[in-house]
Amino acid sequence: MTTRPALLLVGDDAVIRNQMKWAFTLAYDLLEASDRAAALSVIRQAMPPLVLLDLGLLPDVKGASEGLAILRETVRLDPTVKVIAITGNSDRAIAIAALESGAYDILEKPVQLDVLKVVLQRATYLSDLEREGRAVREQAGATELEGLLGNSKPMQDLFGMIRRVGPSDVPVLITGESGTGKELVARAIHRLSGRKEAPFVAINCGAIPETLLESELFGYEKGAFTGAIQQRKGRIESAQGGTLFLDEIGDIPFSLQVKLLRFLQDHEVHRLGGKNAVSVNVRVLAATNVDLQEAIKSDRFREDLFYRLCVVTIPVPSLKARGSDITLLARTFLTKFAEAYKKSLKGFTPQAIDALLAHDWSGNVRELENRVMRAVVMAEGRYVNPSNLELKDLSYIDRDSTSLRVARELREKELVRVVLEKADGNVSKAAVELGISRPTLYQLLSRYGIRIPRFTE
Numbered sequence: 001m002t003t004r005p006a007l008l009l010v011g012d013d014a015v016i017r018n019q020m021k022w023a024f025t026l027a028y029d030l031l032e033a034s035d036r037a038a039a040l041s042v043i044r045q046a047m048p049p050l051v052l053l054d055l056g057l058l059p060d061v062k063g064a065s066e067g068l069a070i071l072r073e074t075v076r077l078d079p080t081v082k083v084i085a086i087t088g089n090s091d092r093a094i095a096i097a098a099l100e101s102g103a104y105d106i107l108e109k110p111v112q113l114d115v116l117k118v119v120l121q122r123a124t125y126l127s128d129l130e131r132e133g134r135a136v137r138e139q140a141g142a143t144e145l146e147g148l149l150g151n152s153k154p155m156q157d158l159f160g161m162i163r164r165v166g167p168s169d170v171p172v173l174i175t176g177e178s179g180t181g182k183e184l185v186a187r188a189i190h191r192l193s194g195r196k197e198a199p200f201v202a203i204n205c206g207a208i209p210e211t212l213l214e215s216e217l218f219g220y221e222k223g224a225f226t227g228a229i230q231q232r233k234g235r236i237e238s239a240q241g242g243t244l245f246l247d248e249i250g251d252i253p254f255s256l257q258v259k260l261l262r263f264l265q266d267h268e269v270h271r272l273g274g275k276n277a278v279s280v281n282v283r284v285l286a287a288t289n290v291d292l293q294e295a296i297k298s299d300r301f302r303e304d305l306f307y308r309l310c311v312v313t314i315p316v317p318s319l320k321a322r323g324s325d326i327t328l329l330a331r332t333f334l335t336k337f338a339e340a341y342k343k344s345l346k347g348f349t350p351q352a353i354d355a356l357l358a359h360d361w362s363g364n365v366r367e368l369e370n371r372v373m374r375a376v377v378m379a380e381g382r383y384v385n386p387s388n389l390e391l392k393d394l395s396y397i398d399r400d401s402t403s404l405r406v407a408r409e410l411r412e413k414e415l416v417r418v419v420l421e422k423a424d425g426n427v428s429k430a431a432v433e434l435g436i437s438r439p440t441l442y443q444l445l446s447r448y449g450i451r452i453p454r455f456t457e
């Protein structure tokens, strides 16, 4: 089923109406209204994404007061609607007033159909993006996976895994590059478990100095060391009945690993300076962005601890592997920050979307979130552009004298990355798929600074 976007024509100029009908019947679902009351009634009922509004309406055919009033009311009813205003008056003040009142664009009579066609296409594109983003946000808010957005196959697989593993009580090791959302995954697992009413206690093993980490985790008795003026429970104990999230587990000092292992086996802790064991019932989730197998090989991580923690391993995909989720997340963050900073931004320009899709995202979702936040602060117009995001505007590169080379390199880099992802990081397989030799593929990887995804040959 193909659905044509609805386009509402508002005006009483018969010439324009006939022109539009003739030109746009096939591409759009045309609706008509000749005055303010009729226009607003159609907008309330049909919520058309596009409105073509003749500003010169009765009773102010020469001026634009009636048209501008309709415009303002329309935008108030539906802030995502794209209103293209048409004026027969070359007064610049009217054009400016229209744009200030929320018109998407303004065209002068006589309307050039080819120009209008392009304007409508762009408006449809933007409106689709904005509406889709809103729908997805509404739908995502309703589940236990709240906060975790993603429509891509890798993310849907991840959600499936979280749903399956959540209600069980097994330890889970969450792996993934920095900023991919490992903590969100841990929280979702907790919310899906029978422990959801009990505490979720997170501790970042990498952020706490080695000397403090032990007392943070296990607690201490009064007088255990200088400064221990009263008894204090550790984080493990304070998660009693709930979930303990050991973040950056790869950074836990070797000396503490034995102690942690003992706790995982016996389900009891000894506070520093304490004589008696305290029994603790917690589920342990751990996260790491380093390869623990590597750490085991180089004697930085105990193998027995590893097997205790990774009864189930959940890999969180890198942002680059999530395809169009990049724009979904970007739009969600834009809405969030625009609200927070009280800026009336409507979305991204098509150039910004292209730039977002082409960027490398080594910092994953966290980098995307930060970039969009800065862009929202910096943006001056209604739409965020590549320079607000501090990303290269690829449409300019295309016009550059070196355009062909740059464009080819961008494609090549993208293709190599996608094929390598699909081959699960297996270089030989990817080389066959690309029709090149392994050495050539290695050359491309180093030229473009592409890292091989985890499970390598």
Ligand SMILES: Nc1ncnc2c1ncn2[C@@H]1O[C@H](COP(=O)(O)OP(=O)(O)OP(=O)(O)O)[C@@H](O)[C@H]1O
Pocket: 147, 148, 149, 150, 176, 177, 178, 179, 180, 181, 182, 183, 184, 185, 289, 329, 365, 366, 369
């Ligand atoms: N799928 C997602 N949907 C929405 N927001 C996300 C998603 N994934 C991550 N985020 C956001 O990105 C930021 C980073 O997420 P989080 O802290 O969970 O990552 P991490 O993998 O623990 O990173 P690090 O390894 O650096 O600790 C957070 O602000 C989080 O809310």
Ligand SMILES: [Mg+2]
Pocket: 182, 183, 247
């Ligand atoms: Mg984290």
